[in-house]
Amino acid sequence: MAVAEAVTPDHPAPLRSNRRRVIRRILHNPLALTGLAVLAFAVFLAVFANWLAPHEPTQTQLDHAFAPPGTVGHLLGTDDLGRDVLSRIMFGLRASLHVGVLAVAFSLVVGVPLGLIAGYFRTIDALISRLTDLVLAFPFLILAVGLAAIRGASLGNAAIAIGIAQIPGMIRIVRSETLRLKSLDFVAAAVVEGAGDAWVLGRHILPNAGSAIIVQATVGIPAAILGEAVLSFLGLGIQPPAPSLGTMLADAQQFASRAPWAAVMPGVAIMLLTLAFNIVGDSLRDALDPKASRR
Amino acid sequence: MRRYLLNRLWQSAVTLVLATIVVFAGVRALPGDPALALAGEDRDPESLRAIRQQYGLDQSWIVQFWQFVSHAARGDLGQSIRTGAPVRSMIVSALPVTIELSVLAILIASVIGVGAGVVAAVRRGRPAEWAANALALLGLSVPHFWLGLMAILYLSVALGLFPASGFVPFFSNPVANLHHLILPALILGTGLAAVIMRQTRSSMLDALSADYIRTAEAKGLPARTVVGKHALRNSLIVVVTIVGLQLGALISGAVVTERIFALPGFGKLTVDAVFQRDYPVIQAVVLVTATAYIVINLLVDLLYSVIDPRIRVRGEA
Numbered sequence: 380m381a382v383a384e385a386v387t388p389d390h391p392a393p394l395r396s397n398r399r400r401v402i403r404r405i406l407h408n409p410l411a412l413t414g415l416a417v418l419a420f421a422v423f424l425a426v427f428a429n430w431l432a433p434h435e436p437t438q439t440q441l442d443h444a445f446a447p448p449g450t451v452g453h454l455l456g457t458d459d460l461g462r463d464v465l466s467r468i469m470f471g472l473r474a475s476l477h478v479g480v481l482a483v484a485f486s487l488v489v490g491v492p493l494g495l496i497a498g499y500f501r502t503i504d505a506l507i508s509r510l511t512d513l514v515l516a517f518p519f520l521i522l523a524v525g526l527a528a529i530r531g532a533s534l535g536n537a538a539i540a541i542g543i544a545q546i547p548g549m550i551r552i553v554r555s556e557t558l559r560l561k562s563l564d565f566v567a568a569a570v571v572e573g574a575g576d577a578w579v580l581g582r583h584i585l586p587n588a589g590s591a592i593i594v595q596a597t598v599g600i601p602a603a604i605l606g607e608a609v610l611s612f613l614g615l616g617i618q619p620p621a622p623s624l625g626t627m628l629a630d631a632q633q634f635a636s637r638a639p640w641a642a643v644m645p646g647v648a649i650m651l652l653t654l655a656f657n658i659v660g661d662s663l664r665d666a667l668d669p670k671a672s673r674r
Numbered sequence: 675m676r677r678y679l680l681n682r683l684w685q686s687a688v689t690l691v692l693a694t695i696v697v698f699a700g701v702r703a704l705p706g707d708p709a710l711a712l713a714g715e716d717r718d719p720e721s722l723r724a725i726r727q728q729y730g731l732d733q734s735w736i737v738q739f740w741q742f743v744s745h746a747a748r749g750d751l752g753q754s755i756r757t758g759a760p761v762r763s764m765i766v767s768a769l770p771v772t773i774e775l776s777v778l779a780i781l782i783a784s785v786i787g788v789g790a791g792v793v794a795a796v797r798r799g800r801p802a803e804w805a806a807n808a809l810a811l812l813g814l815s816v817p818h819f820w821l822g823l824m825a826i827l828y829l830s831v832a833l834g835l836f837p838a839s840g841f842v843p844f845f846s847n848p849v850a851n852l853h854h855l856i857l858p859a860l861i862l863g864t865g866l867a868a869v870i871m872r873q874t875r876s877s878m879l880d881a882l883s884a885d886y887i888r889t890a891e892a893k894g895l896p897a898r899t900v901v902g903k904h905a906l907r908n909s910l911i912v913v914v915t916i917v918g919l920q921l922g923a924l925i926s927g928a929v930v931t932e933r934i935f936a937l938p939g940f941g942k943l944t945v946d947a948v949f950q951r952d953y954p955v956i957q958a959v960v961l962v963t964a965t966a967y968i969v970i971n972l973l974v975d976l977l978y979s980v981i982d983p984r985i986r987v988r989g990e991a
Contacts, residue, residue, distance in 0.1 A: 439839040513696065515971075520926035524948050528956055529703050542924075601815065608817050609930050613945055628820055632934075635827050642827065646820030654815035661811070670879045 383452050397538050401590075404666035411662030417655035425473035432466035436622040445638045458627075458641045468648045471624040473619055475604045475652060478538045482603035483596050485542030486549045491592060493546075494553025495580050499561060504554075509533040511547040519544035519606060534607075534623075537616035541606040545599050552595045556588035601656035608649050624649050678979065686972045694746075694966040698739050701957045746961060752954035761958040764943060769940035769962075771841060772928050774851075778859035779924065783866035787916075788909040790867070791874025795882060796901055806871060813868030818927055822861045822934040829857065839936035851907035858935045862927050866920055873912045877912055911981050921967060 405411045407617075424431060433452065440461035448456040455464040497507040517525070523540035530536050560566060561584065569579050610616030611625025619626050624645040631642035682853065709725045718912040726732045730741050745752070794806035830838035836857045840849040881887060882901075890900045917924075929941030936942075940959070947955035 443696035509685070509688060509692070512685065515693045515922060516689055516693045516967050517696075517960070518925040518963060518967060520929045521944070521960055521963045524944055524956070525700055525960055527949070528948050528953075529700060605817055609819060609926070612819055613930065613933060615945075615948065628817075628823060632823055635823060636831055639827055642820075642823055646817060646824070649820065650812075650815055650818045651819075656809065657811055657815050 388596070393409070398445045401663070405662055408662050408666070410658055411666075414655040414662065415656035417532050417651060421472055421652050421655065424469050428466075428469040429442065432463075432469045434463035434466040436462065436467045436470040437620045438462060445634075447638075448640050455644050456638065456640045458630060458638065460655075464534060464627075464641055464644050466621040467627055468624065468645055470622040471627060471645060472648060472652065474534060474611075474621070474623045475607055475649065478534060478541065478607040478616075479600040479603040480539035481535075482541035482545060482606070483599040485539060485544035486599060487592070487596060489542075489548045490549025491553050491585075494550040495557050495584065495588075497550060498554040498557025499576065499580055499584070507554075508551065510552050514543060514673050515547050517671075519610070523606075523610050523615055527610075532610075532615045532618060534617045534621075537607055537610045538603075540610070541603045544606070545603065549595055552591050553588055556591045557584055558582045560587050573582055590667050594660060594667065597656065597660035601653035604649065604653055606657070679976070682972060682975055686968050690752055690965060690968050693968065694743060694961065695739075697887055697957055697961045697964065700811055700960070702735070720936070746958075751958035751961075753860075754952050754955050756950050756952050756955075761955050764843055764955065765958060765962060768938060768940045768943045770844075771937055772932065772941060774844065775855055775859055775862060775931065775937065775939060776924055776928055778855055779863035779866065779928075780913075782859055783863035783870055784909075784913045786863070787867040787870025788874050788913065791871040791912075792878055792901065792909070794871065794875040796897075798879070802990060806875070806929075810868040810871045813864045813871075816864065818861055818865060819930045819934055821864060822858070825861060826934070841937050841939075855937075858931045858937060861934075862924070862931045866916065866924065866929065870913060870916050870961060873916055874909055911978070914974060914978055914981060918971055918978065921970055921974070925963060925967065939978030 399444055405415075428436075433454070440457070443450075443453065443457050443461035444459055446453045446457040446461070448454065453463050453465070455468065457463055458467075493507050497504045514522075519541065522544055524571060525539065526536055526540045526543075557580075566579060566583050566606055574582070607616055607623070608625035609630070611623040612629045614626075615628065617623035619630075627645040628642060631638070631645070635642040707724050723732075730738055733741070749762055753760055753764065754764065759851055790806040790809065794803040797803050825836075826838045830836045837854050841854055844851040878901075885898060891897070928939065929944055930938040931937070932941035933945055939962075943955065944959045944963075946952075947959060
């Protein structure tokens with residue numbers, strides 16, 4: 380594993396200098412900086428949507444319906460009910476980021492401990508691996524469909540379904556990192572000194588598996604954002620009239636020939652957001668990879 | 675090899691049994707009394723009891739589970755609450771659409787992905803690599819259902835190049851069938867193409883710096899032969915691996931793509947069933963998907979070990 384080789388510090392000092400090197404590499408990568416800037420801007424818009432949005436996202440103005448982009452007061456136009464597309468995109472970004480972070484947090488909370496246990500204790504490994512296979516046997520959308528049927532469609536349930544779908548990937552990454560780190564001398568030394576399993580896992584293995592986990596989480600967020608958009612588009616995620624980029628697209632599909640901007644803009648917003656996350660994730664992975672400098 | 679095969683078969687069987695239990699338990703976790711749902715308007719206690727008896731709902735869970743499994747094994751997946759039609763025939767008519775769509779998507783994605791990946795590896799540091807990388811990043815980031823909407827809006831409605839929706843069975847008119855499916859397949863294949871491209875590029879880069887390639891070049895073999903031979907051999911492994919890994923995403927993507935292009939496939943059946951709360955259909959659809967996923971994954975793994983002998987060795991170790 381290329382990523383793995385980058386993070387083989389045997390004691391805390393190299394870990395710190397490693398981190399500095401990674402930050403330096405990111406700061407010297409214009410593409411990564413652009414991605415970070417786009418992300419910062421999106422987060423800013425989402426967090427301060429209440430103050431920044433020119434209109435209430437759910438406010439309908441039927442006499443303003445189908446206003447094209449550039450109309451005074453409606454920079455990105457309005458939809459069939461005269462709702463401001465820009466305001467809805469801002470609040471939609473908030474929902475997207477909310478689900479993205481929630482889903483990845485869920486997969487971290489469940490996946491990291493299970494991955495550590497699977498990698499460290501061979502006896503439980505088989506059981507956890509079977510459970511991972513089981514979750515994988517239900518493709519994300521089928522899982523979400525099942526969950527929506529059982530618990531109803533909502534933002535929270537969408538995040539749970541996406542999070543569950545991401546758990547196997549997280550378990551696998553953490554498991555393989557744990558397996559690798561376990562065989563290294565400094566872990567053996569800690570065990571010889573009498574450190575308990577919990578101490579070794581929490582104090583030696585988890586911190587050193589950190590960068591692999593961060594990369595996986597960075598990749599997980601855009602996937603979750605796309606997942607939320609799909610679920611809301613199908614009507615299985617965030618429920619109208621609450622604005623979500625996915626439901627905006629589902630609505631816009633009905634009148635796309637009449638008001639193409641209502642279908643184009645939310646999609647562009649999703650694309651820029653996921654693109655920025657993917658660029659940052661890629662740059663992070665490259666920065667952590669010693670082979671990257673050769674390529 | 676035999677041990678690997680048996681081990682892999684055993685794993686798949688265990689997963690399948692667990693998946694069946696999950697589906698069964700999941701349906702029982704649904705809110706509401708299924709007898710009430712089945713009864714519809716007719717809700718007097720007498721007919722409710724008759725329904726419970728008919729569907730075995732008065733039996734214990736163990737008995738119900740056994741009936742569920744034995745019926746499913748015989749291909750009896752129950753009846754739709756909404757239409758009364760056998761779920762099995764609904765699935766049998768929807769599945770070919772989805773399979774054709776997915777196979778077409780995989781073919782398109784393989785051609786684009788392997789082609790772009792080889793170009794990116796061979797033309798390293800030139801605009802061609804940059805363009806291929808940018809396209810792959812875009813392919814991973816763009817929401818496919820949105821791309822589908824845009825394609826319908828601009829290619830189908832505005833330019834009239836493709837039908838915007840609908841489906842024609844292959845055997846009644848192959849040309850019309852492909853005409854209807856090519857755009858959805860292209861859209862479904864974009865994400866897959868991006869993943870295949872990246873993987874092809876990185877495995878080609880590794881391979882091009884390997885000693886035996888340098889030997890081949892030193893011998894004076896033309897670059898075309900070296901790259902061509904290597905690309906062909908490697909790309910097969912890459913495609914099989916990626917398809918195995920991306921199978922879940924492909925199935926999920928097919929559901930959405932069918933929804934956008936109004937294709938009467940498995941995905942449409944699934945989404946409709948959820949909105950109509952047609953529990954027997956939901957149960958069957960989830961079970962069939964999980965089974966298909968497990969079986970295809972098994973096949974991919976076996977195929978993989980045939981193509982790449984190193985996997986067999988690892989599996990036995």
